[in-house]
Amino acid sequence: MELQEGKDRFIQSWGTLGSSWGINRTMAQIHALLLISPESLSAEQIRDELKISMGNANMNVRALIDWGLVYKELKPGHRKEYFKAEKDMWEVVKKVIIQRKKKELEPLTRVLNDVSNVDGDSPAAEEFEKVIRDIKVFSSKADSTLDRITNADSNWLFGSFISMIK
Amino acid sequence: MELQEGKDRFIQSWGTLGSSWGINRTMAQIHALLLISPESLSAEQIRDELKISMGNANMNVRALIDWGLVYKELKPGHRKEYFKAEKDMWEVVKKVIIQRKKKELEPLTRVLNDVSNVDGDSPAAEEFEKVIRDIKVFSSKADSTLDRITNADSNWLFGSFISMIK
């Protein structure tokens, strides 16, 4: 297969995957482009490769930097800013978990605490409080497990320790 | 807090959370409504509670059933179909993992295999192949870890086994 075709297909596919992970398509495509690039790229190069506007390129590069998935690189003698991707997949996953935990788990926890006591003792109220309690217990476990994951080595989750508990 | 206010806030919040998980807002709201309901509900009741159209209610209930997050219940003496939610959060998470694995990991793997060999040995081609290889290794580990999770008891991931490897 031609390199160009491979690149296009990979960028496309990574973009689709990103959409399911709270990373919009262009954002994920930029990440893909930087992943497969041996050199860091400028916003201008990103715009040209992906055929998007400067504004779009700039906004999504910033978002990627916020997520910790892309780093800014200052090339001596160059005026433009250059960008390179985090290429370690375990790091990528950890960064995504950190963001999503912040954006999803924390707001949910706030609501669960707010609504955990309701008036009355009808079956509906009882069931409601029970479900809220269950979800609270579950999300607090998820919270600490996710913390453990984001602080661990990839082998902790993937690796040989499996055999230890078999 | 009034029960109704608590319900509304929870349904709203679960809907938002769902949007980040490949479950559209209404789909997640229906799941939330069924979660906190002591009795199974008909499509008509769901439509009324959430103020949505029948078509929308029907389509999203079907989707929830596909995901395994909602079950159909046949009430003797009733003509309508009734629906109840999967209320065990660990089951909910496992069902979501199963769906997302199918919808995301499998297509990615296919593309990675397709593009893993490209012409030439330029730095760009070398880097491309290296990145594809890395992602392949990573996703195959993720794949088996996710299988393990979906077959395990919730304690496996959350629970006391942590202490075993400390």
Add this chain to the structure above:
DNA sequence: TGTAATTTTCATTTTTTTTTGAAATAGTTA
């Protein structure tokens, strides 16, 4: 089988999300 209730489908409309592009701002060099 005929009738009414229920469920499903899907073209159209509405809503939400993303992108553009042009203007404003910031930064660099001579």
Add this chain to the structure above:
DNA sequence: TAACTATTTCAAAAAAAAATGAAAATTACA
């Protein structure tokens, strides 16, 4: 500081996703 290059912002446009509602299909019961 002037002239130019690069970056950021954001209102408006475009694209994508979701919801409606009416018609079609299915199902249950007399």
